[in-house]
Amino acid sequence: MDAFLLQILNGLDKGSAYALIALGLTLIFGTLGVVNFAHGALFMIGAFCAVTLQKLLSLSFEMVDPEKTDFLGNPLKVKTPYVEAWFGPEVGGTIIEWSVPFAILFAIPIMVAVGFIMERGLIKHFYKRPHADQILVTFGLAIVLQEVIKYFYGANPIPTPAPDALNGVANLGAIIGMDIIYPVWRIVYFFFACVIIAAVFAFLQFTTFGMVVRAGMADRETVGLLGINIDRRFTIMFGVAAAVAGLAGVMYTPINSPNYHMGMDFLVLSFVVVVVGGMGSLPGAVIAGFVLGILESFASMEWAISLIPGINQIIIYLVAIIILLVRPRGLMGRKGVMED
């Protein structure tokens, strides 16, 4: 039973990342009709916002310690971060330690700007082109972005830990007399994802801006005829989608050390999530993200692998095939989307 509940928790936190990325993908597809293969790269850029802030906060000056030597036998240059020199070792250390949560604020304007530049600078030129062209250009863009990141940050993963206060484990089963130990940061990640998802839905549901966007998603032409500049709103939604992917990346950094190709690792899975959820369906993307995350976790269990060897590697694709055979439009897909 403990193992069962643990895998559900695992699935929920895996699904959180899938859901956030798939939500952004669906927002872009639903508004602009673009299949954005660069969306994984936005997740990766978000993660590197956290890395960048950590590096900025850790900027140091060097002092020679004559009593110690480096690997060549020269006097050792000891690095001291400026923030520790300015605010004292304790406060300065705490500021550096909390760089990942601080990076949320740091990443939002950057990601919105990246989204704007991406949409205005490149993607808008492909609105009237076939989906295959859009896929090719955005995939190419993703490769360029990841190579740029690799150029500046290298190919190796960069450790970006969570603050010590959120770095331990919590026994979630203590209340019910069970032993369900789970990392605190992963629980934080799950709740963070829920808040972001709720915020996006609330924004679309309860604001005038969101209402216009939804109307535009349903009938772009009519909204345009009413004198509303729907293109501008859709561009803003691209920025919002980029920010959602970026925040998912920021918060993911303590879970796995970020590297330049982490976006690609998530991209294909997230597309499967979108297709399973139903192209253009926001609730579908979120539900499919969590469901597939949980299924993937269960498929990694010993009994599942012994029952069907290799199931842990194919489960998501297997489910996608079954869903598409039974419900060709996905779990919550609407008629007419990508069917022209």
Added chain:
Amino acid sequence: MSKTDVSRRGLLRTGAVAGAGLALPTIFTAQSASAFTNEPTGSTVTLGFNVPQTGPYADEGADELRAFELAVEHLNGVGDGGMLSTFSSKALGGDGVLGKEVKFVTGDTQTKSDAARASAKSMIEKDGAIMISGGSSSGVAVAVQGLCQEAGVIFMAGLTHSNDTTGKDKKANGFRHFFNAYMSAAALAPVLKNLYGSDRKAYHLTADYTWGWTQEESIRAATEAMGWETVNTVLTPLAATDFSSYIAPVMNSGADVLVLNHYGGNMVNSLTNAVQFGLKEKQVNGKNFEIVVPLYSRLMAKGAGENVKGILGSTNWHWSLQDEGSKTFVRSFGTKYGFPPSQAAHTCYVQTLLYADAVARAGSFNPCAVAEALEGFEFDGMGNGKTLYRAEDHQCFKDVLVVRGKENPTSEFDLLEVVEVTPREQVEYAPDHPMFAGGQLGSCNPGA
């Protein structure tokens, strides 16, 4: 006035012969007038360095390339000469190899077997490389080794740790200086027994490819022989990034040791996830839970940050070694690049010098003469103590390092501490050992 009769049949016949000639791979045509593939005829000789320049191992590849460049400089008499001064063989004089200046070309393996074969093939066919070296993966090493055997050039493997490279996939033209999974296990097991006792229950997570399989087989055999029980072994996809769903079952399995048969990005992520789940602080069966990483890489360990602290593993070489060879190499490399070399850089540097030395001793670039000079060659002064290139399988036998993640590092490079230098005798095995069975070395191919 002459008249030329050109019949349709004659034209077709001539065309077919010419076409067939053009279609022949240049590997086979180029040597028609030579004794062996890419026999150097001018004043230079070209070596091909095939390393991952893109992909997840690009940083390790970059370090290999730095080492190759340094080795070529030293062979040509540039710089301080590096390990040429500590190498027990004195056949090289810093004036190139057999009087020829050493040049090099590079290829990008991308850590993909097909891409690695294509880049090696290009260096052999287009650039005239007479030897191929480098790489950061066993899958790539096995693939490129096979290509070099067919093409008739020597392959001096880079970082490859699978038993198969010099086991079932060994080739007469291929040579490995790096240690292997069996050696890691043989070195680690006694240390594990001393530190953690002989009554332990181990759970293995293993990368699902050639290296992972042989690493698991080796460490299992070694730990079971000293009394450990293997509770479970689970294969994880090479493409996996989040190992939490594989770590969670460990917690309720009754195991008190987790062995991560992972390398590179897999190792960084699985170790990070295991530490996140509190395994390092866990108590099971009245004992502290322990994590073991059989193959460590300092470059990769850096990615796992503080999570490596206290974790045991093994490595081929470490920059902190205090023998003259290691100190000389670290000084040369560190002065040129500003940081200490990795184990991948070390093995690539040593392989280049060993190849050049074998050519010099053989007095020929002929791959078969070079292979003969390397087989059974015993040397010292290269950082791992007295070393033997065994003739039967072309595997180097030398001391192996057992290392542990350092608790209080003094710099960003100071991540591992050497726990024990395991003597060569302890990691040796018979050429027909079952873990290495199934392949034939075959005979050397000069390509002529």
